[in-house]
Amino acid sequence: MLQRDPTKSEVSAASKVARKIAQDGDAVLISLLPDQAGAEAYVPTARGAGRRASNYLTVDEKIIKDLPCRVELATDKWDAVIDxxxxxxxxxxxxxxxxxxxxxxxKAEPRAEQRARxxxxxxxRP
Known part of the structure; x- marks a missing residue:
């Protein structure tokens, strides 16, 4: 915890690392509103940030299954949980x-079907 708002470069670096972790299949990168992500999640203090969705890296299947969230990135390992x-x-x-x-x-579209489509x-496309 930084105990302060991160700089843009820190946010960018964290996002790159999170995407890499998600691509490796170790976690799922999702977008959630701050109240959906839980008390331990970082919530930016900027004006209006409490209402904006943010990206979260999680392995908590309860969050992934129980909340309507947008999955940013997940590998095949997580498809069944997301579906x-x-x-x-x-x-x-x-x-x-x-x-x-x-x-x-x-309408929910299973990830395997979405990928195939x-x-x-x-x-x-030509």
């Missing part, structure tokens, strides 16, 4: 009339 989280989020949306109303077209789309 389970997407499935649970889809169930919550479908069972909650208010969420269903606000997110009528939200993106690879096919990239291969189709």
């Amino acid at each position: 389970e989280g997407m499935r649970l989020t889809q169930q919550r949306i479908e069972s909650d009339p208010m969420l269903s109303m606000f997110l009528p077209n939200w 993106l690879a096919a789309k990239a291969a189709a």
Whole structure:
């Protein structure tokens, strides 16, 4: 803990290291709002930072499964955990009339299917 806001270069260096750790399959890099990430997570003190999503590197499967979050980077090792989280989020949306109303077209797409679709789309480009 720095006990201060990090500089831009410190944030950039930390982000590069986090991406490398996630690419190696040792953790998952996700975006969460500060109140979703838990008390031990760093929350920037800049104005409005308490409402902005930030990247977090985590191995906590409870966070990955229980919270609707955007996965920034994860290798095949984490696909099943992330897919389970997407499935649970889809169930919550479908069972909650208010969420269903606000997110009528939200549909979880398993990561393996998403990767295959993106690879096919990239291969189709000249």
